[in-house]
Amino acid sequence: MFTHLDPKNQPTMVDVSSKEVTLREATARSIVFLPPEVLTHFDGQEIQSKKGPVFQTAIIAGTTAAKQTGTLIPFCHPLQLESCKISIELDEQKRVVIDCTVKVHHKTGVEMEALVGSTMAALTIYDMCKALSHNMAIEKTYLVAKKGGKSDF
Helix, strand or coil: CCCCECCCCCECCCCCCCCCCEEEEEEEEEEEECCHHHHCCECCCCEEECCEEHHHHHHHHHHHHHHCHHHHCCCCCCCCCCEEEEEEEECCCCCEEEEEEEEEEECCCCHHHHHHHHHHHHHHHHHHHCCCCCCCEEEEEEEEEEECCCCCC
16 A cells, blocks of 8 residues: 555645654665766865765765755754764775765655665765765665654665
C-alpha cells in the first residue's frame, strides 16, 4: 500500500495529526568518485577551486537543501530541523564520502531531509570541480540509519 494515495487513488500528504512527537534522527550517505585530475587539488582537508573551498561550500549547500526538503518534494512535511550535521572525507579508495545527519522532534521522520542534504552536497562538489574534469560520478546515495517513529533502521 502506498501511503501517499488516498482511498480514491489520488495523491495526498500523509496525515500525521494523530502521531506522537518523538525525537527523529536520520543519516544518509552520498559517495562521489573523483578522478586523479581533481584529487591533485586535495590538500588533505579540502579541495580548493576557482569557485572557493569545495567541501566547505558543499556543507553549506547540503544544510540549506535539507532545510528546504518540504518545498522540494511535494508530499514531505515541512520540518523545522533542530540539527543538521554534514561531514565530508575521503575513504580508502579516495572517494568522497558525505554523511548528513539530521534531527528533529516531530511526528514524522527525517529520512528525506538527510537524503536531500547529502545529495545536494554531492551535486555541489560536482559543480565546483567540473572545470577540472567531467569524469566524476555520484556513485550512490542511501539511508544509513534512522531512529524514532515506528521502527529504527
